[in-house]
Amino acid sequence: xxxxxxxxxxxxxxNVVDLAVGVIIGGAFGKIVDSLxxxxxxxxxxxxxxxxxxxxxxxxxxxxxxxxxLIEAKKLGAVWAYGNFATILLNFVILAFVxxxxxxxxxxxxxxxxKEAAAEAAAAPAPTPEDIVLLREIRxxxxx
Numbered sequence: 001x002x003x004x005x006x007x008x009x010x011x012x013x014x015n016v017v018d019l020a021v022g023v024i025i026g027g028a029f030g031k032i033v034d035s036l037x038x039x040x041x042x043x044x045x046x047x048x049x050x051x052x053x054x055x056x057x058x059x060x061x062x063x064x065x066x067x068x069x070l071i072e073a074k075k076l077g078a079v080w081a082y083g084n085f086a087t088i089l090l091n092f093v094i095l096a097f098v099x100x101x102x103x104x105x106x107x108x109x110x111x112x113x114x115k116e117a118a119a120e121a122a123a124a125p126a127p128t129p130e131d132i133v134l135l136r137e138i139r140x141x142x143x144x
Contacts (some may be wrong), residue, residue, distance in 0.1 A: 029098075030091075032096050033091055033095045033098070034091055036094065037056070037087060037090050037091045038087065041090065042054045042055065042087055043046055044091070052055065053084045054086065054087060055070065055084045055087045056070045056083055056084075057070075057081075057082055057083025057086075058070050058073055058079040058080060058081045058082065058083060058084075059079065059080040059082065060073050060077070060079050060081060061078040061079060062075060062076060062077030062078055062079075063077075064076045064077065064079065070083075070084065077124075077140060083097070087088070100144050
């Protein structure tokens with residue numbers, strides 16, 4: 001088997017394709033969550049804490065002016081960017097919660113389908129084994 005055939009066989013396995021689709025959708029979903037946090041959730045929080053972009057909150061470790069943007073303050077030296085960290089942490093919490101809910105729903109669906117299959121199997125009578133059928137035929141023949 002050539003290397004190209006092995007690669008094709010590997011790449012076309014269901015798990016690899018599923019993983020690729022998951023990574024692509026996960027990346028797109030991550031951008032949606034980033035936008036949700038940066039554009040919808042954090043502006044009201046920033047307004048509550050003084051009207052600045054919350055991601056720009058920092059403590060300058062080299063005596064930077066606190067009114068500079070985070071990018072400008074970083075150019076002047078080290079900063080403790082707690083606002084940016086809080087934004088990214090909120091992104092993670094939202095993304096983790098949504099993924100948890102998706103996994104939870106998938107597990108419920110899997111459990112329901114397993115229960116339905118078990119109920120169908122229990123409802124259908126098992127076929128009589130062949131040796132029992134033969135013994136019944138012998139018994140009936142002997143009675144005649």
